[in-house]
Amino acid sequence: MARITASVFTSHVPAIGAAMDLGKTHEPYWQPLFAGYEFSRQWMKDNTPDVVFLVYNDHANAFSLDFIPTFALGTAAHYPVADEGWGPRPVPAAEGHAELAAHIAQSVIQEDFDLTLVNRLPIDHGFTVPLSLMCGEVPKDGRWPFRVIPFAVNVVQYPVPSGNRCFQIGQAIRRAIESWDEDINVHIWGTGGMTHQLQGPRAGLINREWDNRFLDRLIEDPAGLSQVPHIEYVREAGSEGIELVMWLIARGAMADVAGGKAPRVKHRFYHVPASNTAVGHLILEEAK
Amino acid sequence: MARITASVFTSHVPAIGAAMDLGKTHEPYWQPLFAGYEFSRQWMKDNTPDVVFLVYNDHANAFSLDFIPTFALGTAAHYPVADEGWGPRPVPAAEGHAELAAHIAQSVIQEDFDLTLVNRLPIDHGFTVPLSLMCGEVPKDGRWPFRVIPFAVNVVQYPVPSGNRCFQIGQAIRRAIESWDEDINVHIWGTGGMTHQLQGPRAGLINREWDNRFLDRLIEDPAGLSQVPHIEYVREAGSEGIELVMWLIARGAMADVAGGKAPRVKHRFYHVPASNTAVGHLILEEAK
Amino acid sequence: MPLDKPYKDIPGTTIFDAEESRKGYWLNQFCMSLMQPENRERFKANERAYLDEWAMTEEQKLAVLARDLNRCIANGGNIYFLAKIGATDGKSFQQMAGSMTGMSEEDYRAMMISGGRPIEGNRYQHEWDAKKQKENN
Amino acid sequence: MPLDKPYKDIPGTTIFDAEESRKGYWLNQFCMSLMQPENRERFKANERAYLDEWAMTEEQKLAVLARDLNRCIANGGNIYFLAKIGATDGKSFQQMAGSMTGMSEEDYRAMMISGGRPIEGNRYQHEWDAKKQKENN
Ligand SMILES: [Fe+3]
Ligand SMILES: [Fe+3]
Known part of the structure; x- marks a missing residue:
């Protein structure tokens, strides 16, 4: 039986990728940020998974306005890097796990989630920046240390899925x-x-207090957090802060939500x- | 307030379109079929809607294996005819109703249905044959007598949505x-x-008794019918008979399902x- | 590894699920390319050369060249994709479907006119197996 | 006609909903075309000619030519699409975002380093209206 052993949460700011690609990680501006991921990179080496299900x-790189899927599951063997x-x-491009992805599709659709399956999916910074943050520098001709299953959520065109729907689909993904x-x-x-x-004109908004309460509740009260309406995200966390509903998918897949033990907080940053963004990061490890 | 005044159910066999396009409708093979739609064409003239929400x-014409949406709602202003x-x-190409479609998207997604929105959608025989059957011959440089909102359901790659899910989304579409x-x-x-x-090797299967029971139940017991599992469709109605789950979407949008009066059966054929297919057709009119 | 597939006991039928879809990806994508008139012309001009542009298996290419739709389906093809080959050849859906049944075009058409293939005896694989065994005795 | 839009009372913010998306369809599709290096070159060589290939409104074209992102957004543009224009110009997301605030690049960067735009006073349109009225008195 496949085991979910941990969930990881992180911002995916494009400038972070650029800082790594341009060798700026030791500049004073960037140093505190990368310091916050030192633990995580070691932890990834010590706990390398076979597969990362990456929400x-x-x-607007793989999907134009021609096609706006609420939930898109990648079932391909290979994901090239977007321009x-x-x-x-x-x-490097990412290697998929087509068999497991197809299995998840079958299970989750039969639980009445209306997935879109995608086989051509160039991955953008939303996908590659978390890989870079967690794995460190990997040369273009190298390989990421695990296979991936991309799960793309529409948070660009409103209405986006509710926090509650995200939390529920996370639970269905766990069962799958x-x-x-x-x-x-x-x-x-x-x-x-x-x-x-x-x-x-409101660009640049940062709400430190709201963000930290979000992290607290994500750890301790994800079911309650999943009831927060969109309008609160937009008002309090900015128009792009709505991306945080995606964290509820990963959190919904943890054991405690299914009646098991609470996960341990391995790292919080x-x-x-x-750039314009508040960076948050959590590693939750399942109890053994 | 927009009113749903009728639901229409019909097969969409490509050969029917070819028969019309090639002027074969009076051949003995085709005559009985088109006779069954004579009432419907007059009824359409007497009851022309402003918009048809067409499930x-x-x-494999608009969507390749690169992209397999379970439920795709067309929000475009214009839908060209596929090659x-x-x-x-x-x-003729079909004219959309982008404003109403966007409104439906907003309402239905907020009810936790995971739509994919589509703006580039060449319409194939599944769409144009019902138009031809119900409206008769319309020259290529003419116009269909109403605007359309296409709603494309994945019934090609398994798993397809359950009958129950289809029946539920029909209800949500009504509310929208x-x-x-x-x-x-x-x-x-x-x-x-x-x-x-x-x-x-089993191609050509026809199950007259099952089909007619399906029509009976669609009229009288749609909630019960929505519980029929996929395997029964495939075994009893053939691998492509699964398309019938789409009829439950239109049926779910009728008033009686929302606690109102039962519709009247205006026509049954x-x-x-x-070609390879059993043709079924129903017109259900809402009580006034 | 995948979930149960209860539909495996339906005779003469292949359900196009995610596993088949993965197997037939390039075969089906090749078929879709035939929606463009230029590609239909290029394919007709030199079928083998056109097929060699696609990452299909040799077995898939041979099945297409032989116009053996059952063999195409066994290699992950789906009928709605494969129909583009038939369309390029000027065949109807009835001719395509009939070609998979082992019947002549005339016999298949006659069967359809007289009400189609009956459901009795065609629900379960064991019904087909029993029929076959009887014929062999 | 559409459902309620409670987000209309958030100041300095445009929510990209289906209505905006419809309005900005060709503007945003033009932006996506800049993902291809050839198109970026063609656009840079003659911006107006390249824009004229698209079914955009004149107002949308002028907004692009002026690199006025607020004006692009008012005409249905979405920031993730518009970012392709900035990328073509070699701008970062921070430069693009800052350009919409009325602040200089340096001031915007300094604001971010010192913790960003505070939430206090930036939740409701009436807060901005009050501030403006105060400034005008
Ligand atoms: Fe993002
Ligand atoms: Fe069909």
Whole structure:
């Protein structure tokens, strides 16, 4: 039986990827941020999973306005790196797990979640920045140390899925993974956020207090947190802070939500700013 | 307030479109079929809606394996006719209702249905054949007599949505349409089916008794019918008979399901064969 | 590894699920390319050369060249995709479906006109197995 | 006609909903075309000619030519699409976001380093209206 052993939560700010790609990580601006991920990179080496189920959102790179899926599950064997306009990031493409992804699709759709399955999916910074943060520098001709299953959530065009729906689909994803009868180690990652607004005269909004309460509640009261309406995210965490609903998917896949033991907080980090954004990061490990 | 005044159910066999396009409708093979739609064409003239919400499935024409949405709602202003390999059918493109479609999207997604929105959607025989059957010959440079909102359901790659999920989303679509505050007349059409199998040594399967029980139950007991599992459709109605789950979406949008009066059966027709397929057709009119 | 597939006991039928879809990805994507008239022309001009542009298995290419739709389906093809090959050849859906049944075009058409293939005896694989065994005795 | 839009009372913020999306369809599709290096080159070589290939409104084209992102957003643009214009110009997301605030690049950067725009006074439109009225008196 496949096991979910941990969930990881992290912002996916594009400037972080650029800082790594351009060798700026030791500049004073960036040093505190990367210091916050030192623990995480060691922990990843010590706890390398077979597969990461990676929840993120595409930022108008794989999906144009021709096609706006609420929940898109990648069932491909291979995911190339997108050219977002600056040229593709110099990192490896990601290798998928098509068989497990197909199994998850079958299970989750039969539980009445209306997935879109995707086989051509260039991955953008929403996907590659978390990989870089957690794995460190990997040369373009190298390999990421695990296979991935991308799960792209629409948080660009309103209405986006509710926090409650995200929390529920996380639970369904857990059941699907646990019914895969090969003994593999799976992490589930929720990415995006925290407070940020990239548009309009209110751009640059940061709400430190709200972000930290979000982290507290994500750990201790995810069911309650899942009831927060969109309007609160937008008002308090900025128009792009809505990305945080994706964290509820990863949190919903943890054992305690299904009646098991609470996870342990292995790492918690918060930093302002990375470019326009407040960076939040958590590692929750399942009780053994 | 927008009103749903009728639901229409019909098979969408491609050969029917070809028969019309090639002027074969008076041949003995086709005559009985088109006779069954004579009432319907007059009824459409007498009851022309402003908008048809048209539930159908794409047959690998708009969507390749790169992209497989469970439920795709068309929010475009214009839908061109697809070239399925024989060249596009000589019928007009369809004009959408982008505003109402966007309103439905907002309402239905907020009720936790995970729609995919689509703005580039070439319509195939699944869409144009019902239009031709109900409206008769319309020259390519003419216009269909109403605007459309396409709703494409994945019934090609398993797992497809359950009958129950289809019945529920039909109810959500009704609520969405009824909350649009312009007084327009809307029909909702369910297309596809009935019994057919287009593949393998069992191709050509027809199950007249099952089809007619399906029509009976669709009229009288749609909630019970929505509980029929996929395996029964495939075994009894053929691998492509699964298209009939789409009829439950249109049926779910009728008033009686929301606690109102039962609709009246204005027309019922059943004919075997059209090419490989059993053709079924119903018009249900809401009580006034 | 995948969930139960209860539909495996339906005779003469392949359910196009995610596993088949993965197997047939390039075969089906090749088929979709035939929606463009230029591609239909190029394919007709040199079928093998056109097929060699796609990451299909040799077995998939041979099945297409032989126009053996059952073999295409056994290799992950789906009928709605494969229909683009038939369309390119000018075949109807009835001709395509019939070609998979072992019947002649005329016999298949006659069967459909007289009400189609009956459901009795065609629900379960064991019904087909029993029929076959009887014929062999 | 649409459902309630409670987010209309958030100041300095445009929510990209289906209505905005419809309005900005061609503007945003133009932006996506800049993901291809050839298109970026063609756009840079003659911006107006490239824009004229798209079914955009004149107002949308002028907003792009002026690199006025607030004006682009008022015409249905979404920041993730518009970012492709900035990328083509070699701008960062921070430069793009800052350009919409009326602040200089340096001031915006300094604001972010010192903790960002505070939430106090920035939750409701009436807070901004009151501030403006005070400034005008
Ligand atoms: Fe993001
Ligand atoms: Fe069909």
